[in-house]
Amino acid sequence: MASTYNVKKARELAGMSQKELAEALNIAQQSVYYYESGARDIKASMLLKIANVTGVTVSYLLGTTNDPHGEAPAAPDSDPEFDRLARNYRALGPEGRAALVATSDALAERLPQAPEKASGGGSVHDRA
Numbered sequence: 001m002a003s004t005y006n007v008k009k010a011r012e013l014a015g016m017s018q019k020e021l022a023e024a025l026n027i028a029q030q031s032v033y034y035y036e037s038g039a040r041d042i043k044a045s046m047l048l049k050i051a052n053v054t055g056v057t058v059s060y061l062l063g064t065t066n067d068p069h070g071e072a073p074a075a076p077d078s079d080p081e082f083d084r085l086a087r088n089y090r091a092l093g094p095e096g097r098a099a100l101v102a103t104s105d106a107l108a109e110r111l112p113q114a115p116e117k118a119s120g121g122g123s124v125h126d127r128a
Helices: 008-011 018-025 030-038 046-054 058-062 080-091 094-110
Strands: none
Touching: 008 030, 008 046, 008 058, 018 030, 018 046, 046 058, 080 094
16 A cells, blocks of 8 residues: 555645546546555655645645645745735645736736845745
8 A cells, every 4th residue: 555645635725626636737537546545656756746736735745744835934034925925826726826927927027127125136036
């Protein structure tokens, strides 16, 4: 028997069916079933894909944390609006994420850019 991962919980948090997750990962729906039931081990590369598609951390999938988003404490110089945008992004499913990125890109092209901070900070596109 393979290890048990939190794939089903992550999929449900993302509001996805097994079929939708399989399509997003470009794998068979049966593979998603096997991952969720623990009948098949998951390669590290697939864990990363599942985490990205469902908006959870790999640590959550592995069961090393109960926090699906693994939110770290804010850095002392963090921007609350950027942090909120990041939280919203992580909470969205694949379609919502794509829409948020497209909207952000469109706004960045149309609106004036913020001046760089003295500390070397740049636009939203420069942040990781």
